[in-house]
Amino acid sequence: MPGAAVLHRTSDFDHNRTVITFAGRRDAVLEAAVRAAAAAVTLIDLNHHRGVHPRLGALDVLPFVPLGTTAMEECIEIAHVAGERIWNELGVPIYFYEAAAVSSDRIRLENVRRGQFEGLREAVLADTTKQPDIGGPPLHPSAGAAIVGARKILIAFNVNLNTTDLSVARAIAKRIRASAGGFPALKALGVPLPSRGLVQVAMNFTDFERTPVHVVYAEIARLAAAQGVEIAGAELIGLMPRRALEMAVRDLLTVSDFGQRSVLENCITDAIGGSLAR
């Protein structure tokens, strides 16, 4: 739609999940988000949904991310307006998470999603602490609930292992994730990829400058090798910020002062915005 553009889309068969990244002006992004929710409600029935990725709703998570000069506060506002509209227009109850959370036990996505669609649609009827922030109970009969939030850029990066033994992926995920005392700002889950005969360490890097992708990749390679398993390849879900590439090149090619100003196109873009524009 005018003012908003789809930047990227990733789909996976085993996850049975699609991640769509779009950006643009505030009002256009808000409108696009509500329309995306409407499409998901029309197309996806969670009563018949199977897939290795956890989910609570047809539109499972809707995070707004500040880009350019936009402040996080603005994304929190948009998230709250989007949540109101999705409930009012589509009848899908809303949980707010991360910076848009309205209660502290709902900041972390995994806490909100615990129980998933199947568990939570029962729980909300009995347990008042489980009730959505807007709308319901009950959850929407086929679309569940939407988890709407505001957060910094996150990198979703999955490493596939050349084995069908799920316990290998699970052990590695448990070893590296923040919640078990591993790398800070890292979420990790071991999941099977039955269609490919592999298992996967599926990860979210919530602060990639603190815990870089390439550092965790090397650690997974080391932990897998210790069990006689090789990495079969890795997958980026959505997009990677430029800074993560620069950090990887800096560390892996040991160029200590490598950064934004080491990349030709960055310098040209800066010059066009600066000296060359005068």
Add this chain to the structure above:
Amino acid sequence: MPGAAVLHRTSDFDHNRTVITFAGRRDAVLEAAVRAAAAAVTLIDLNHHRGVHPRLGALDVLPFVPLGTTAMEECIEIAHVAGERIWNELGVPIYFYEAAAVSSDRIRLENVRRGQFEGLREAVLADTTKQPDIGGPPLHPSAGAAIVGARKILIAFNVNLNTTDLSVARAIAKRIRASAGGFPALKALGVPLPSRGLVQVAMNFTDFERTPVHVVYAEIARLAAAQGVEIAGAELIGLMPRRALEMAVRDLLTVSDFGQRSVLENCITDAIGGSLAR
């Protein structure tokens, strides 16, 4: 100056050399190049110059590189005009190289520079095949000659080795460079870095998509380790194109479909030029 901007500058004590990268509109870049030549002629006297990097002139090499929609033909024209002006205005004779070469034996920079300032200032007086393409003989008494050309983007990338044994760097350079049957499109030289107690494999990647930096880096690490030597760090001279980072991340993190469209800022820039601009 208006219409041209300095993007980057790298200087090295042992090389005793500065690489300046500037970009802009055609006429502004031409004017900036002639002024840079004038400054080099004023400031640098090759009769008293010491350094580990080969050189023929105070302004040693002046390559014009096509960016954006500029064609190589245009850079060849600019190179020829710049050469005429540097001879006419500064009295420095010119050799043309790479795409701007006017004879086939002067395409390769190392052929043109063979003998360097000290050798060539004698040779041009005796050997007619050594005479500059414009001006002279003789060479300029303190500034030698300038080697002016047009070429594609090149990556200058040096790997430092944790030893003072120059033969290690020389043996590795000889093993990897194209001229000795190593990697295609790779020039390499072993040089000492006495101020730092290290030796260096100094390289030019003339086609980094064919021979990527990270591949050669890994091979140098392997060859050095075989001699019990470690990499002490690496240095980028000038700038690295974005594509080289994307290739490094693709290969080192084994994300097979990683490319330009995997990077958030690239997608945003494309969208602003496309859908978001409408």
